[in-house]
Amino acid sequence: MNILVVGLSHKTAPVDIRERVAFAPTAMEAPLKQVVGLPAVAEAVIVSTCNRVEIYACSRDPEAACSQLRHFLAEYHNIPADELNPHLYEHCGGEAIHHVFRVASSLDSMVIGEPQILGQIKTAYGYASEFKTVGLILNRFLHKAFSVAKRVRTETEIASNAVSVSFAAVELARKIFGTLTDKTVMLIGAGEMCELAARHFVNNGISQVLVTNRTFERAEKLAAEFGGRAVLFNDYVEHLHQADIVLTSTGAPGFILDRQQLEGVIKRRKNRPMFLIDIAVPRDIDPRANDIDNIYLYDVDDLQEVVQANLKERHKEAKKAEAIVLTEVDQFHQWLGNLDVVPTIVALRKKFEDIRQEELQKTLSRFSSLGDKERKSIEAMTAAIINKALHQPISLLKQCKDDSGSCDGYVDAVRALFGLVPPEPDAGDTPADDGLNELPIKE
Amino acid sequence: MSVNILLFKIALLVYLVATGLYLFDVLLRRERIGRIARWVLVGGFVVHCLALALRWFDAGQTPVSSPHEALSFFAWAIVGCYLLFDLRYRLAIIGAFVCPVAVVLMIVSSAMPKQLREPNPLLDSWWFPVHVSLAFAGYAIFALACVAGIMYLLQERMLKGKHFTGLYFRLPSLDILDNINARCLSFGFPLMTMGIISGAVWANAAWGDYWRWDPKETWALLTWFLYAALLHGRLTIGWRGRRAAIFAIIGFCCLLISFFVVNAMTDTEHSFRALQGVPMVTPR
Incomplete structure (x- = not known):
């Protein structure tokens, strides 16, 4: 499962674009439901402030999800895609986690350390959970983002010097x-x-x-x-x-x-x-x-001079904050990785065990004359074959899980090679399809 | 190497570590490290206490009669006073200014000959520890006043000049720094006064004279007048801030002169040459 971000901010878009892309806080239900209705998107949060509009989502197919989200933003706000696209950025996986943690900690704000952004993300998350567009992953993700922001606030002096x-x-x-x-x-x-x-x-x-x-x-x-x-x-x-x-x-x-x-x-x-x-x-x-x-x-x-000095001080503190964010990103990324690795190992084992049982049944039923001892040693032998054959792939999966980070490649490969079914995201959290499937999956 | 020297060296090492941590805290803004530094400094102080106690025991008299002993005692008094003040003010940044002073004194002290001498019969009096303890306590407190004065001048310069460096954010307010100045004066001045009086009484008991105008006494009197003027100015005509800070710095310079120049270079009752007896035959 991948976390991704599609959006724009004061750094990439002028105000006349930002104001057209903004979502009205009073009417968040429709856009949120539409976004989770997109075929590649499992969970979503929409953050809309005067300086940024961002969609946080999680998806199995991040590439498709990103293009669907770009498409959604253009369509929903009636802006030609060609006009909007240059202002949009997208982040995926570790980068997305990093981006959101930085935004929540006010490291990406126009005035570094300003306190409003955290409240705005909390409000956005409030809407998303009210309309049930977040599930296990984004729930955990946003709570983590809030706690990172809190850590940054208490462990650095990023917000302690006045900028007015x-x-x-x-x-x-x-x-x-x-x-x-x-x-x-x-x-x-x-x-x-x-x-x-x-x-x-x-x-x-x-x-x-x-x-x-x-x-x-x-x-x-x-x-x-x-x-x-x-x-x-x-x-x-x-x-x-x-x-x-x-x-x-x-x-x-x-x-x-x-x-x-x-x-x-x-x-x-x-x-x-x-x-x-x-x-x-x-x-x-x-x-x-x-x-x-x-x-x-x-x-x-x-006094202006003082404000400048204070801003400089905030930028120095921001370096400390960036280090905190980085360690937290690693931790969360690892958690996210484990989320996929463990079920994949279980599924892989089950797949082979099922094959083994099936073939054992076939073989043993043909040799009814075999004694208990022989049956047992055949069973032990087949089990040993499977264990030995799976030893290397499983230990590799476990290893990349411990190393943190990028085991997605292996997980996907193992799933594709052995035809493993991915665990379904919480079905209850996905709202009913409301006829938006005509959106193309791939452009 | 005898145990007291070993402990002295350990104390020096721990002070160095504490200084490093304090500077790390201030320069790289890691407040937690400042808190660790305090405990390291407390540890160093305890070791230093042991070193001095052993030295006292080994020497058979208060260990302030050689340059090595006196400097070590001076550093010990400064660290002790700082730790007491720290209970009240809890400012790691003062530590970053005070600790280097103590470390420098310790390094100079460690470069001096550390050999034990025969106890000097002249110093075999209860007046000796009383006199030097009072004097050194006063010195140490005035050292703190001097450090606070330097910090005051730095902070005032930034506030007046409207040019702010990272230090501006770490230094405490002018009010606190001036407050430290006042407090140091109100503790240090009585101690110094009693130090001088106890010396005079002792001199009278030993030689039948209260005051002999030896250079140390003259300097001490001069310094005493300086601090008396500052105290008077503070209490009556509202001297404070910058002027008080400068006074505290000049006063401490006078103390240092009387300590280094007079004790080390002249040939009087207070000189180390007179204080020290003949070397002990076997240092162990």
């Missing part, structure tokens, strides 16, 4: 102050980004919020929103020393805080550090204030 400007400010504050619980933040002016950053600070335990604005009503309104206190714009400098963190975003054409004022403030604070975030353009605070000891002044570009 406002959250990066919170993390910087943590690097300066350690804990934020007893800190005060002051908002000067009320830009949207300023508000967002303030909200992040409040959510992360800031104890007091001061707000000032040229229009006092606006300040009061905002202060009420954060459970803080409004301060008159005329004398906010008098309150500045109470603030550990200052967010500015006024529309003033020049600096509203110069170096000298801030030197006074820091003296009044007895050198307790201050984190100034100047989100305004043009800037509100004289950049030379950064030279004052214990003042850390960041403007929008500086």
Whole structure:
């Protein structure tokens, strides 16, 4: 049994293709049933997000299944196959497992480490199990993918550094102050980004919020929103020393805080550090204030820089994650291989045993004069012949099972050579045929 | 080779392994290895304790009278203090900075002559262990303050300059580093003060003089004033952060000078030449 993936993502398709191929989350039943109705597809999950559309399937005949899935995607969304095909990728076997584990661990995402993708795959799996289009293999496969993603999350710091400007400010504050619980933040002016950053600070335990604005009503309104206190714009400098963190975003054409004022403030604070975030353009605070000891002044570009550094850090952590994914892929691939090897060995033994019994019956029935001892030795001899003849093929199968990976070739060859019937996939999980068999099996 | 030297060498080796693990943790971001490193370091410390105890037993007096002994004792005190601090802060990255210091001291120590000497009758007093233990405990804590200061300056530089390397993510917050500085000062300064006082009292008992202005005493006083200034600045005028970090680094440099230059090169009561008696006839 093979796992395969057919789909497209932000890496292979522009948004105008992605939006046409997307599946509506409210109507997943029809496409899922159609996909498992495809002759070569046994189980299927459809993942559809704004950055990717992928079908995970398992099949005995991966090549046929892939082309049927490509065909299905084009047909279902009414896109000419020629237009869609260049954007589609397909993975099979180990590659498919690797791909899905990477996607679930958010290693293939546009922003590495973003947390949504795992939830989206879980939702997709939820639909598939609701409409019974997954069986033994994909069930196991997706649960494994979820646990790999969890392992990546807990064992690496792939998601731990902020990639948004406002959250990066919170993390910087943590690097300066350690804990934020007893800190005060002051908002000067009320830009949207300023508000967002303030909200992040409040959510992360800031104890007091001061707000000032040229229009006092606006300040009061905002202060009420954060459970803080409004301060008159005329004398906010008098309150500045109470603030550990200052967010500015006024529309003033020049600096509203110069170096000298801030030197006074820091003296009044007895050198307790201050984190100034100047989100305004043009800037509100004289950049030379950064030279004052214990003042850390960041403007929008500086925060962008932090985000870049964080992204770089995520990419470094991603290398660790890739190693985790690889070991898990090996493990799962092995499990999948064993799934086929053991029944094949059993079937092979049974086949030969059946032949032996049949021929024994024939022969022994013709020689009724034989004694018990002779019968027994003939039986033993035939059993020995079979054991010796099968020893090499069976030990080879067992060996490639232990080595993990690529025993599919042997399994298929043994089955073809000896005409073994493959074990049926769970019949109950395959939905009724709904007339889609007119799709060609091979193009 | 006597057993105490063997144990000393094992301790050095284990410290080296712990240092390697700490650096591995920090440079290649393997947090689990940092946790292993802590236990390796604890193991090394236990071996080192045994080595010192045996040395004490063999020498018949507190083992700090030769350069080898003093350096080994110094490294032991630093590792011990670090492990105590680690109980509170649990930061493997500090280990990555502290352990190399201990290892360097140990390597220098192992390069020194390790021969045992006849006990020096002058040092046959209970004041000796009291005096040196207090002094070395203070040294070790100030060594930690110095390391925290270096880490503070590195982290502050990145935050001010808005240039972030991988270290930025591993170093703790400025607040914690400054907090370590303050804590070290509040433990180290009383220890150092008591070390000086105990020395003075002992000197009075032995020679009838509290203070003789020997170079070691002068340096120690100078260093004491430096730390006193820092403590005063911290408590009253809000010195902190960068300035405190720089002070801690300068203070520790002074300690190192008084330790290496004065003890090793001058000819006074504190010099190793005066501390050591004649060599023992049979080292075994």
